[in-house]
Amino acid sequence: MDRIDTHCHLEAAAFADDLDEVLRHALANGVTGIVAVGVAPADFADQCQAMTQARAEGLSAWGAFGTHPWWSDRVGVDEALAGLERQWHTDERPIAVGEIGLDFAQADLDADVQNALFTAQLDWAAERDLPVILHERKSADRLVYWLRRHRHAGGVVHGFTGSPQQAQAFIEQGFHIGVGGAITHPGAHRMHRMMRDLPLDSLVLETDAPNQPGHDHRGERNLPGYLPENLASLAELRGMEANELLERINRNTRQLFKERLGYNAGDSSQRTEPK
Ligand SMILES: [Zn+2]
Numbered sequence: 001m002d003r004i005d006t007h008c009h010l011e012a013a014a015f016a017d018d019l020d021e022v023l024r025h026a027l028a029n030g031v032t033g034i035v036a037v038g039v040a041p042a043d044f045a046d047q048c049q050a051m052t053q054a055r056a057e058g059l060s061a062w063g064a065f066g067t068h069p070w071w072s073d074r075v076g077v078d079e080a081l082a083g084l085e086r087q088w089h090t091d092e093r094p095i096a097v098g099e100i101g102l103d104f105a106q107a108d109l110d111a112d113v114q115n116a117l118f119t120a121q122l123d124w125a126a127e128r129d130l131p132v133i134l135h136e137r138k139s140a141d142r143l144v145y146w147l148r149r150h151r152h153a154g155g156v157v158h159g160f161t162g163s164p165q166q167a168q169a170f171i172e173q174g175f176h177i178g179v180g181g182a183i184t185h186p187g188a189h190r191m192h193r194m195m196r197d198l199p200l201d202s203l204v205l206e207t208d209a210p211n212q213p214g215h216d217h218r219g220e221r222n223l224p225g226y227l228p229e230n231l232a233s234l235a236e237l238r239g240m241e242a243n244e245l246l247e248r249i250n251r252n253t254r255q256l257f258k259e260r261l262g263y264n265a266g267d268s269s270q271r272t273e274p275k
Contacts, residue, residue, distance in 0.1 A: 098133025
């Protein structure tokens with residue numbers, strides 16, 4: 001059965017020296033596919049190269065491209081949109097726009113600049129019927145505010161830190177919630193309650209590797225091969241057998257990416273016609 005990491009930063013410096021090992025470790029742990037998520041146009045070429053390497057190792061790989069809010073002080077709206085437009089005309093066509101969003105925990109990043117960068121990319125995605133991958137930090141209400149006022153094609157809130165009510169507001173907007181390493185921490189009771197109660201149809205799995213390692217890997221870099229640990233924690237919380245849960249999650253993942261996962265999959269058995 002497919003095990004897809006919906007959020008991994010393959011081109012990260014932390015993977016530069018041993019990406020082949022990282023990819024083999026993922027395969028050995030049953031991961032079958034990775035959605036590589038971009039952070040800035042200057043890194044898109046490295047990201048594509050890492051995706052090619054993932055396919056060479058036998059994984060499926062797909063690309064989401066976008067400018068992350070942490071780059072909002074260096075990448076303007078025009079540059080961000082030009083980067084997306086360039087990528088759209090390559091063989092590595094985005095299956096989603098991300099990582100985009102708002103980070104209000106970073107006091108040095110101007111909120112107005114972030115809002116402008118986010119909404120411009122949200123609009124660009126909507127024009128192409130692409131889902132968006134959202135970075136949310138102390139910004140859930142503002143993100144929902146924009147989603148209610150802009151046309152969009154849904155997406156996923158990744159590394160979600162908000163309340164169950166905020167999660168519900170995203171779900172009402174047609175969004176999924178990414179389940180990452182945070183769920184593996186034994187003391188994360190608030191998170192556990194939320195992940196137990198959210199509609200099963202709204203959940204997808206992610207690692208955010210090399211960031212946000214789970215409980216057993218505190219202080220280390222995170223790896224896409226740790227994805228099954230997040231699945232196991234979620235299965236335990238939901239009182240479900242892992243494979244039964246995974247089947248549901250896979251359905252959600254396909255729906256999230258609007259059946260584009262066949263595109264550039266690097267696996268002819270899974271390939272569907274690109275839209
Ligand atoms: Zn990320």
